[in-house]
Each structure stands twice: as structure tokens, then as C-alpha cells.
Amino acid sequence: MKKKRGADIVVDVLIHEGVDTIFGLPGGAIMEVYDALFDAPFRNVLTRHEQAACHMADGYARATGKVGVVIATSGPGATNLVTGLATAYMDSIPLVAITGQVPRHYIGTDAFQEADVIGITRPITKHNFLVTDIKDLPLILRQAFYIARTGRPGPVLVDIPKDITQQVAEYKIPTDEEVKESLPGYNPHIEGNPIQIKKAAELIRKATRPVLYVGGGAILSDAAEEIYKLAHLTQIPVTTTNMGKGAFPETDPLALHMLGMHGTYYANMAVYHSDLLIAVGARFDDRVTGKISEFAPEAKIIHIDIDPASISKTITVDVPIVGDVKNVLQKLIKELEKNPIEWIAARESWLKQIQEWKEKHPLNYRKSDKIIKPQYVIEEIYNITNGDAIISAGVGQHQMWAAMFYKYSYPRQFLNSGGLGTMGFGFPAAVGAKIGRPDKTVFAIEGDGSFIMNVQDLATAVQYRVPVKIAIINNGFLGMVRQWQQFFYDSRYASVCLSVQPDFVKLAESFGAVGLRATKPSEVREVLAKAMEINDRPVLMDFVVDREENVLPMVPAGKSYREMILTPKQKGEAETMYLVG
Amino acid sequence: MSEIKVLKERPQPEKKIGRHIITVKVQHNFGVLARITGLFAGRGYNIESLTVGRTHEPNIARITIVVDGDERVIEQIIKQLRKLIETLRVRDITEIPHIERELALIKIHTENDRTRDEIMRLVSIFRAKVVDVSTDTYTVEITGDEDKIEAFISLIKPFGIREMARTGTLAMVRESAASKMSLGERFD
Numbered sequence: 001m002k003k004k005r006g007a008d009i010v011v012d013v014l015i016h017e018g019v020d021t022i023f024g025l026p027g028g029a030i031m032e033v034y035d036a037l038f039d040a041p042f043r044n045v046l047t048r049h050e051q052a053a054c055h056m057a058d059g060y061a062r063a064t065g066k067v068g069v070v071i072a073t074s075g076p077g078a079t080n081l082v083t084g085l086a087t088a089y090m091d092s093i094p095l096v097a098i099t100g101q102v103p104r105h106y107i108g109t110d111a112f113q114e115a116d117v118i119g120i121t122r123p124i125t126k127h128n129f130l131v132t133d134i135k136d137l138p139l140i141l142r143q144a145f146y147i148a149r150t151g152r153p154g155p156v157l158v159d160i161p162k163d164i165t166q167q168v169a170e171y172k173i174p175t176d177e178e179v180k181e182s183l184p185g186y187n188p189h190i191e192g193n194p195i196q197i198k199k200a201a202e203l204i205r206k207a208t209r210p211v212l213y214v215g216g217g218a219i220l221s222d223a224a225e226e227i228y229k230l231a232h233l234t235q236i237p238v239t240t241t242n243m244g245k246g247a248f249p250e251t252d253p254l255a256l257h258m259l260g261m262h263g264t265y266y267a268n269m270a271v272y273h274s275d276l277l278i279a280v281g282a283r284f285d286d287r288v289t290g291k292i293s294e295f296a297p298e299a300k301i302i303h304i305d306i307d308p309a310s311i312s313k314t315i316t317v318d319v320p321i322v323g324d325v326k327n328v329l330q331k332l333i334k335e336l337e338k339n340p341i342e343w344i345a346a347r348e349s350w351l352k353q354i355q356e357w358k359e360k361h362p363l364n365y366r367k368s369d370k371i372i373k374p375q376y377v378i379e380e381i382y383n384i385t386n387g388d389a390i391i392s393a394g395v396g397q398h399q400m401w402a403a404m405f406y407k408y409s410y411p412r413q414f415l416n417s418g419g420l421g422t423m424g425f426g427f428p429a430a431v432g433a434k435i436g437r438p439d440k441t442v443f444a445i446e447g448d449g450s451f452i453m454n455v456q457d458l459a460t461a462v463q464y465r466v467p468v469k470i471a472i473i474n475n476g477f478l479g480m481v482r483q484w485q486q487f488f489y490d491s492r493y494a495s496v497c498l499s500v501q502p503d504f505v506k507l508a509e510s511f512g513a514v515g516l517r518a519t520k521p522s523e524v525r526e527v528l529a530k531a532m533e534i535n536d537r538p539v540l541m542d543f544v545v546d547r548e549e550n551v552l553p554m555v556p557a558g559k560s561y562r563e564m565i566l567t568p569k570q571k572g573e574a575e576t577m578y579l580v581g
Numbered sequence: 582m583s584e585i586k587v588l589k590e591r592p593q594p595e596k597k598i599g600r601h602i603i604t605v606k607v608q609h610n611f612g613v614l615a616r617i618t619g620l621f622a623g624r625g626y627n628i629e630s631l632t633v634g635r636t637h638e639p640n641i642a643r644i645t646i647v648v649d650g651d652e653r654v655i656e657q658i659i660k661q662l663r664k665l666i667e668t669l670r671v672r673d674i675t676e677i678p679h680i681e682r683e684l685a686l687i688k689i690h691t692e693n694d695r696t697r698d699e700i701m702r703l704v705s706i707f708r709a710k711v712v713d714v715s716t717d718t719y720t721v722e723i724t725g726d727e728d729k730i731e732a733f734i735s736l737i738k739p740f741g742i743r744e745m746a747r748t749g750t751l752a753m754v755r756e757s758a759a760s761k762m763s764l765g766e767r768f769d
Contacts, residue, residue, distance in 0.1 A: 122616060123623045127666045130611060147666060185608060185669045209585070273585045297588040309660035312653065316594050353585070 001170040007036035013141040023053040027073025029100030032165035052428040052457035054084020059429025062415045064436035067094045075113030086124040088155040090419025094148040095155035103163035126154030134169045151188030152307040192323035200302045201335040207276035216243030217281015219411045226329035235347035239267040245414040250407040260288040265361035268561045279303045281325045283310045294560035374545045378405035389441040394426035394450030397479035400551040402445040424453025430468045448474040458511040461538040470540040508540035517542040596651040606670040609642040630749030678755045681726040684748045690741030
């Protein structure tokens with residue numbers, strides 16, 4: 001048995017878990033841990049705000065598939081993590097957050113920098129722990145990593161009182177077996193029920209208008225290969241959610257791209273008219289379904305998900321399969337291969353119909369040679385990166401354009417806050433992603449409103465020489481809110497005009513980053529080309545775009561797919577609302 | 582087939598609203614009750630009653646929850662409870678033969694001898710017990726299922742209830758019924 005400080009035990013467990021990078025910011029209650037980290041053999045990234053640290057750990061986890069680690073002090077340090085934890089929780093991202101707490105004898109006395117962090121973070125973490133005895137510390141930390149990365153992944157927080165980090169005790173790191181045995185109530189279901197899998201195969205054989213609806217679970221489960229195999233074997237078209245982007249190559253002829261509120265016409269039409277919907281690691285979010293009673297009215301639904309609570313939550317399904325997506329799909333493919341039918345002939349008329357829809361309303365926008373269209377910027381980023389960059393988006397219009405106009409081809413390529421919709425996520429997540437994947441070009445596509453919410457961490461990116469490319473789609477508005485105001489509030493632009501802005505180029509330069517600007521379409525490529533040449537520090541590109549461009553198509557919130565708004569409004573012309581189906 | 586006709590609406594399953602009794606076995610860790618009540622509050626489920634107490638097993642507590650809702654809500658509640666790391670077993674025992682008990686302490690105003698006699702009669706009919714007496718009150722202890730306690734309260738109300746405390750429902754599956762089931766069902 002070794003004898004060490006609590007703080008050193010923390011570092012030892014992090015080493016044992018294979019951690020290579022942590023993100024955080026020190027303070028009083030976590031100082032002992034930072035003292036131990038001073039000698040730790042892994043990268044310790046000092047951020048300028050705990051929220052950014054949490055998003056960086058999140059971006060790192062999304063891009064690499066490993067558990068992200070974030071460290072903060074008690075009180076305000078921990079409360080600053082709240083948005084980041086909720087973001088990771090909604091998107092099932094594996095994180096371990098370690099927070100300092102006031103010494104045990106001060107807990108409950110409203111001590112300096114004391115907050116009930118366990119109480120605050122309970123509903124936004126998969127689980128959380130308050131360490132009350134140093135004997136439990138190594139086991140709790142290992143449990144945290146185990147819970148974070150297994151089953152439906154998620155953030156786990158460990159709150160450690162300062163006196164425990166200072167206390168010296170004998171300890172040993174528990175084995176994997178001991179960790180599992182210590183959690184008798186936690187047994188994620190991996191294997192799908194074989195009877196259900198047979199039923200699913202039967203429905204797939206009988207279906208005439210099937211659609212695969214793939215969500216973030218397919219990426220978390222590392223099932224892109226299986227999705228590809230299933231789609232091509234059975235000739236089923238694939239639509240992905242915002243979170244599922246990259247689980248199926250968007251350049252594939254079977255790709256329908258995104259569905260839902262800002263889904264493509266053809267994806268939404270296909271889902272609306274389908275007779276079988278195979279939901280894979282997706283959760284029928286309201287942004288996907290619109291009006292639930294009119295969502296895919298005739299489709300039988302197969303739902304594969306590792307979380308039983310996701311099944312039949314908002315919509316009743318016909319064949320629920322609880323299990324790990326990859327595992328279940330492998331078995332389903334085997335089952336289908338046992339008894340193949342003439343798949344190509346069976347799908348011919350359905351795929352022809354889909355092709356008609358694709359030709360009728362492809363993703364489109366009105367081009368201009370006078371003013372920069374935001375969609376054009378995204379297309380040019382796609383071109384200059386050969387479609388191979390990792391894209392991390394903030395939240396708002398730019399996020400949707402980044403989702404629509406960049407074609408994703410591999411998992412973990414598109415990072416964004418899909419569930420919580422956290423503005424300010426894109427840039428710090430890009431920094432975390434670039435640190436985790438230095439081999440990839442990483443773009444943060446940000447809005448001017450979203451970017452400014454975590455602008456302080458430009459300093460972090462410069463300090464650690466993280467060469468992320470930040471593309472600001474600058475329209476001087478909180479654009480998505482403005483769009484809703486235009487559509488649904490009679491163009492009353494209440495509190496959306498960002499009339500005072502920093503000069504983003506000078507701002508970048510003041511941090512020691514490179515700043516570039518494009519105000520005309522002809523400058524876009526040039527700016528991007530310059531940015532691609534800079535590889536020793538962050539570069540910020542300020543794209544001054546058409547201020548009132550809208551994200552279309554759009555299914556208004558709570559409406560059915562039949563009420564999709566398709567075409568952009570022309571001057572003096574009313575918005576066209578297509579009633580389809 | 583450019584003209585695919587589909588239904589306008591998804592056929593909706595019928596909603597059956599009812600009272601459900603859910604029993605939950607949990608690791609009796611720090612904050613586990615807050616986790617469960619927080620789950621109900623955060624997701625907007627209405628608890629009619631919730632009781633918690635230790636069991637014969639060390640560090641294991643048992644919680645009985647009575648909740649009203651349609652089947653989908655109840656199914657969600659059960660799934661969400663199972664999702665908690667510290668829950669060991671969750672069962673909806675509504676449809677299984679079971680025993681339900683609740684205890685209530687009721688302080689009743691006693692006007693005069695006539696009301697005292699009348700209250701004593703009711704106490705005896707309901708097999709309740711007077712556990713404290715003062716010059717103008719009786720404090721009665723009564724156990725039984727919810728219906729029995731409600732019936733007693735409605736009869737005693739006209740005399741004037743000064744104070745009341747109820748434990749909420751405790752429930753347990755009847756072994757006589759459970760033994761008829763397959764082993765698989767008993768140990769799910």
C-alpha cells in the first residue's frame with residue numbers, strides 16, 4: 001500500500017485512466033490538486049473561464065471518443081461548469097469534472113466560495129459524488145470514469161473537499177472488477193433481444209418505403225461502418241440528425257442529409273411518407289419530429305437505443321430494441337443476410353421517388369456577387385478543406401448553415417451543441433478538438449453573437465499555440481432569433497441587433513492571434529487561403545455577411561412536416577409556405 | 582409512385598390514467614432521496630406519496646411511491662428510476678396482489694362526552710387506537726390502506742381535526758400471490 005496526499009491520489013487515478021489532457025482553472029479549494037498536477041505527466045490546459053474549460057473537454061471528447069476531463073475550484077468555479085455539463089449531458093458526451101469543495105467542517109456554513117455543487121449539478125450529470133472519506137477517493141474516481149464512458153455516456157462530477165485533498169492516506173487503485181462490483185445498480189444493456197432483432201429484420205424485408213433515421217448514438221457507439229453496411233445491403237436511404245452527422249457519408253447516393261426543423265425537403269418528405277422508420281441511436285427530439293401526432297403518420301417504427309428511457313418517450317414504437325447500437329446492428333445485418341430478398345428491385349420505386357424529391361428541392365440559396373451569403377462561406381470552407389476538416393459550430397443560424405452546407409463524411413467530424421443549444425460552444429470545443437486531433441484541420445464556425453460568449457479563451461488558444469481556424473459568420477444580429485421574429489412576430493426585432501461589436505480583426509490581433517476579414521464575395525477564398533497557411537496560432541476570419549439571410553427550409557416549431565417553409569423571401573414578396581403531402 | 586397517400590395522423594394509443602404503486606430498492610447513499618425527488622420534480626411527475634425507510638439489508642433502503650398518471654408517464658417514471666445509478670430494483674406492483682398500509686396520527690377536537698363517545702365508537706369500528714388524551718382532544722392512531730384512512734377521516738371531520746400527520750403508503754407483494762408466479766417473475 002502506497003501512502004499519498006488526496007491530491008496525488010487524484011493524479012494517480014487520472015494516469016491510470018490514461019488521461020493525456022485536462023482543462024481547467026485553479027482556485028482556493030482545488031489548489032492542492034493543482035499542486036499535484038504541477039508534476040503530472042500529462043497536458044494541463046489553463047483556460048480563462050471554467051465554462052470554456054468544460055466545452056474544451058467536451059470538444060476533446062467528441063473529437064476523440066475519449067473521456068474529457070475538466071477541473072475547477074469550489075463555488076463560482078463549479079457553478080461556471082454548469083452550462084458545459086448540461087451541454088454534455090444533453091448530447092451524452094463522456095466527461096469527468098473534478099471540483100474542489102470547502103473543507104468538510106465548513107460544509108453547510110455558507111463558507112467562502114461554498115456552493116451545494118452536488119445539488120446544483122444533480123439533474124445535469126449522469127451521476128455525481130461528494131467524497132466524504134479519503135478511503136473512498138480512488139474508487140469514486142474510477143467509478144466516475146466507468147460511468148461516464150459506458151452505457152449511454154455522460155458527464156460525471158466528483159466534488160472533493162479541500163481537507164481530503166490535503167489528507168495523507170494509504171491507498172490502492174481498485175481493479176476494473178472491483179469498480180463494476182461496487183455498482184450493483186448499474187448494468188448497461190449491451191446485447192439486443194434476439195427475438196426483437198428477428199422482428200426488426202422481418203419488418204425491413206416487408207417494408208416498401210423504409211428510412212434509416214440515425215442519431216448521435218450511432219457515433220458514440222462507433223457504428224458508422226455498420227450503418228453503411230446495413231444501408232447498402234438493404235438499399236435503405238439514410239437521414240441523420242444534427243447529432244448523427246458523419247455517421248453516414250453525406251456524399252453517398254443513399255444520403256438524405258438532415259431531417260427535422262431545418263432538414264432537407266427530401267429527408268422530411270421521405271420520413272413523412274415512409275412505411276418503416278428505423279431509428280438508430282436517436283431520440284425523437286421535438287426539433288426532429290415537429291408535431292408528434294403528424295410525424296411519419298404511417299410508419300412502423302423500429303427503435304435501437306442503449307437507453308431504455310429514450311424508447312417510447314415521445315412516440316410509441318413498434319419494435320423497441322435496447323442495446324448498444326453497434327452490437328445490435330451487427331446482429332441485425334447477420335439476420336438479414338441469412339434470408340436476403342431482391343433488395344434493389346424491392347426499393348426501386350421508393351428510391352426513384354426520393355430522387356424526384358431531391359431534384360425538385362435540393363438544398364439551395366440565392367447566390368450573390370455583391371454581398372457575402374453565409375452559405376457561400378460554408379461551401380468555400382468545404383472546398384478549401386476538401387471536406388476533411390472537423391467543424392465545430394456555435395448555436396444559431398451559422399450552426400444550421402454549417403450543418404447543411406458542409407458535407408460530412410466521417411464520424412466525430414461535426415461537433416455542436418445539439419440538445420441544449422449552447423451559444424458560445426463552438427470555439428472552445430474546437431480548441432479541445434484540435435488538441436485531441438492535431439492531425440486534422442479544425443474550424444470553429446461561429447456567429448458573432450455566439451463567439452463573443454467565450455471570446456476570452458482566445459488567450460488560451462494563443463498560449464498553447466492551438467491553430468484553430470475561427471470563421472465568424474458576422475451578421476450583426478442574434479440571427480436565429482431575428483429570423484423567428486421576422487416569421488412569427490411580424491418583424492419586430494426585439495433585442496437582437498448587436499449594434500456595438502468589437503473590431504474582430506483587431507480583437508484577434510490584441511490576443512496575439514491572426515485576424516482577417518472579408519466583406520465581399522470575391523474576398524472569401526483569399527481569406528480562407530491565407531488562414532489555411534497559418535499553423536502556429538489561431539486565426540480568426542470575420543466574414544461580414546448578408547444581415548437578413550434566413551435558414552431554410554424550416555418547419556416552424558410544433559408544426560407538421562407538411563407545413564415546411566421552402567423558399568427564401570424576395571423583396572416585396574410574401575413568404576411562400578408549401579403545404580405538402 | 583409520385584402520389585403516395587398517407588394518413589394525416591399517427592394512430593395514438595389509448596390513454597389509461599390510474600394510480601400506480603412503485604417500489605424502489607436503492608443503495609442508501611448520501612443524497613439518494615434527493616435524486617429521486619429531484620427526478621420527479623424536474624420531469625413534472627406528480628407524487629401522491631413517497632415513503633422511505635431502511636430494510637433488513639445493510640445500506641439498502643426501500644422507497645414506496647404512489648403516483649397518478651397514464652401508462653406512458655408511468656413507464657417513463659420507471660425507466661428514469663432504473664436509470665439512476667443507485668437504484669437496485671424498481672417494480673410497479675399495482676397489478677400484482679399486494680398489501681398496502683398507511684399510518685395516520687389525527688388529533689381530534691372533543692367537545693363533550695357525547696362526541697367523545699361517538700369518536701370512541703368510530704375508533705373501535707375502524708380498529709384504531711387512542712394514543713393520547715387531553716381535556717379537549719383525542720389523538721388517534723390508525724393504520725390501513727388509503728381507502729380505510731380516507732373513510733375514517735371523512736367520518737371524524739365533523740368533530741374538528743386539530744392536526745394530522747400521515748406516513749404515506751407502504752406496500753409489499755403478497756407472498757401467497759408471488760409464490761404462484763414463475764421464479765423468473767419473482768426475481769426480475
